[in-house]
Structure formats: structure tokens, C-alpha cells
Amino acid sequence: MMWRKKRRPSAPLPEEQTGWDEDSGLLYDSSAEDESSLLYSSLAEDEPVPPAGRRRRAKNRCAARRKGAAILTGLAVLLLLLGFFAVRRLVSGTPVSPAVAGALEAEENAASNSSGDSQTGSSGSSYSSGGSQEGSSGSSNSSGDSQTGESDASSSPGGSQTEEKALATLDDATGDLTVRYLDVGQGMAALIECGGHYMAIDGGGRASSSKFVAVLKACGVEKLDYIIVSHYDDDHLAGLIGALHVFPTDLVLAPDYEADTAIYRSYKEMLTEEDVPERVPSPGDIYPFGTAAFQIVGPGTWSAELENDRSIMVLLTNGTHRFLFPGDAETAEEADVLAGGLSLKADVLSSPHHGSKTSNTNAFLDAVSPQIAIVSAGADNKYHHPHPSVLRRYEKRGIQVYRTDESGTITVISQEGELTVSTEK
Numbered sequence: 001m002m003w004r005k006k007r008r009p010s011a012p013l014p015e016e017q018t019g020w021d022e023d024s025g026l027l028y029d030s031s032a033e034d035e036s037s038l039l040y041s042s043l044a045e046d047e048p049v050p051p052a053g054r055r056r057r058a059k060n061r062c063a064a065r066r067k068g069a070a071i072l073t074g075l076a077v078l079l080l081l082l083g084f085f086a087v088r089r090l091v092s093g094t095p096v097s098p099a100v101a102g103a104l105e106a107e108e109n110a111a112s113n114s115s116g117d118s119q120t121g122s123s124g125s126s127y128s129s130g131g132s133q134e135g136s137s138g139s140s141n142s143s144g145d146s147q148t149g150e151s152d153a154s155s156s157p158g159g160s161q162t163e164e165k166a167l168a169t170l171d172d173a174t175g176d177l178t179v180r181y182l183d184v185g186q187g188m189a190a191l192i193e194c195g196g197h198y199m200a201i202d203g204g205g206r207a208s209s210s211k212f213v214a215v216l217k218a219c220g221v222e223k224l225d226y227i228i229v230s231h232y233d234d235d236h237l238a239g240l241i242g243a244l245h246v247f248p249t250d251l252v253l254a255p256d257y258e259a260d261t262a263i264y265r266s267y268k269e270m271l272t273e274e275d276v277p278e279r280v281p282s283p284g285d286i287y288p289f290g291t292a293a294f295q296i297v298g299p300g301t302w303s304a305e306l307e308n309d310r311s312i313m314v315l316l317t318n319g320t321h322r323f324l325f326p327g328d329a330e331t332a333e334e335a336d337v338l339a340g341g342l343s344l345k346a347d348v349l350s351s352p353h354h355g356s357k358t359s360n361t362n363a364f365l366d367a368v369s370p371q372i373a374i375v376s377a378g379a380d381n382k383y384h385h386p387h388p389s390v391l392r393r394y395e396k397r398g399i400q401v402y403r404t405d406e407s408g409t410i411t412v413i414s415q416e417g418e419l420t421v422s423t424e425k
């Protein structure tokens, strides 16, 4: 390398081969042929031209400068590379794929045509995958004996879903997935569709229970692979009772406690009447759903003091996209699932407990690290959900917030590596 040659004091370069160019102010090296000396010259450009009497000293320091220049060159290349990846990430985070927008439009048109459910005038935006999803390795699995919902196989209960298969499904999920966060006023309900399979997580309260069933019908639901009851509060459970009556349901996942309410008793009666199997899931359980899959990540205990803290927490995975449904989990359950060690990382977070300040702890939000938060709340609700302090926590983290009280039903589509969000109004 050139700078090594220059280090030998016994063999100084002839004056004409190195020195300051009076015209350009650049240090030149006529013997230099490699790229590093060119970079050195350009780096020297910003340096002041030393006065004539100091030229020799400058020349003697040449070797040291060249060594420094080599280090600077390395640093410059490193910075360029870092800059390149930063720009790439920014670009990939920018929305809007025409293909996805078109597909979304087609889907919405179909929905509004078939239902009259006001899916018009929606606005949409898309998100690229965070691309940094953690694997589900290390999680236990007991997906059990009667799971259905494999994409290319019609429901085939009877022990065919092995642990291995469920995990493979989780990793290889590549189909389209649509999650509708339904506007059920003050309550929570989500309808999820993947490859012609449907599941509901909660069904909203009494006031919207007939709307819930109507929306499911309008969306083409004839059968539900799963119903997940996050917990037994009216604003989550009531709408599910009608759905259980109307739609054949393969399996209900429900929390392990009893509630002393009329709604709870109606729910239990309906399970018996319709002969629907009910199961209490455990953290780590993975269930296949179409080409997607979901994992139970909480609660870690059924004996939490608050019923909200016994909410079944579900992490739905489709390819690299993840959706977290924490129900009405509050501070205690958030801490509990964090301690459980399962990955909570998700692109879309259903805001815990309707955006309550007794949920949404900083530690939990940091672990989930979503791009999008969906708040399911009624307009002017008496609980003041979502709480302004929670909205500030979201804003601080750059989380895009959608609210059912403002935007109506919010639809998120996971398709070909992109997330697209559209709103009813």
C-alpha cells in the first residue's frame, strides 16, 4: 500500500512526486495509482494550504496523514453504508402499493355491494412490514386435538394438527388476512378472515349484538372456525351469544373463571344448546387458522384480582405481520405476559382496555412496539376511553392511531408483505 512506502525515511520520494499543488491546494502524489491515494487527495481538499516554509514538515507528516486517511476512508465507507440502509428503511416504510390499494378497493366494493353496510367513502393507507419479527421458537405448544382451519384442507378435526404442523403453519403463513375491528360502540369485537376461514374475537355489547351478527353475515360468514372470548364483560361477550346461535362454531376459547352475570349464564346456555366445544387455552398454545396462525400469549394466571387481567391475549401471525389482541388486560396482566417471556412484538395492537390509562404501560408498549394501534371505544363514552395520556404515549412512539369512535369499522389487510388500513368513515 502506498502509505507504507512513504513511511520509510531512508527512501523519501522525490520532490516532484509529492507535495502541495500551488494551484489546486491539493496534496498530489504523482506515483499514486491506487484508489486510496485519490481519496486521500480529495480528503486533503478541505485542509488549508500550509505556508511555503512549512512544506517540508508537512511532507514529513505525509505518512501519518496517509495512515489517518486510510482510517477516515474506512469510516466514510461505513457511514455511506449505514446511510444507504437508513434510506432504504425509510423508503420501504413509505406506504402505498397500487396493487394493494386496488385489491382493497375491490374488496370494499364487494363488501358494500353485498351488505349495504356502509363501507363507502373509506380512506386507506398501507404499511410495509416491520421486517423484524421474532420467531416463535421456544414457545410451548399444545394445539390439541380438534383444531380446524388448515388452508388447503377443509375442517378435519380429530388429532391431525400436530405441534409440528401448527408451528410450520405459523412460519409459512403467506395468504391474505383481513382483520376487521368492528365499530360496536363502547365495546370490542374483531372479525378475522383468512382463506375463507373466519374467527371472531369478542362480539361487542348488547346494544350492537344484532349489528354484530348482521356484519358477519354481510362479510360472508357461514361458519366460524373459532370464537375467542377475551373475558366475560358484557361489552365483549354479549354480541357473541347471538353469533353462537346463528353460526356453527368449531371451537370456543374462553377464560377459566365464571362470572355472576345474566350475560354469562346466557352464554353458557347457548354453548350447551348449540353443542359448541369450549376450551381454556394456555400461554404458548398455537392454533392454525387458514394460512395464518395464532398463539395464546396470556394470561399467565387465571387468578388475577381483576377479571380484566384474566383476558385471553392473542397474537395472530400472517407471514411477517402480527396482530396483538390483549382484550381488557390492565397493568397486572401486561406485566404478567412480559414476565412470561413470549414475544409480544406486533405490527398492529388492539389498544388494551379501549385505550385506558390503567393499561398501556410503557414497558408493554415498548415490547409490542406496534406501527398501528386500534382503539375500540364508543363516542363520548363515560369512561373517557381512550385516555389522553395513552394517546400521548402512542404519539411519542410514532404509533399511528385509529379509533372506531371516529372512523367506524377499521379494516387492516395483510397481503403480500404489506399492511393496508382502511376506515369506514
Ligand SMILES: [Zn+2]
Pocket (backbone or CB within 6 Å): 187, 188, 233, 235, 236, 328, 353, 354
Ligand atoms: Zn371492555
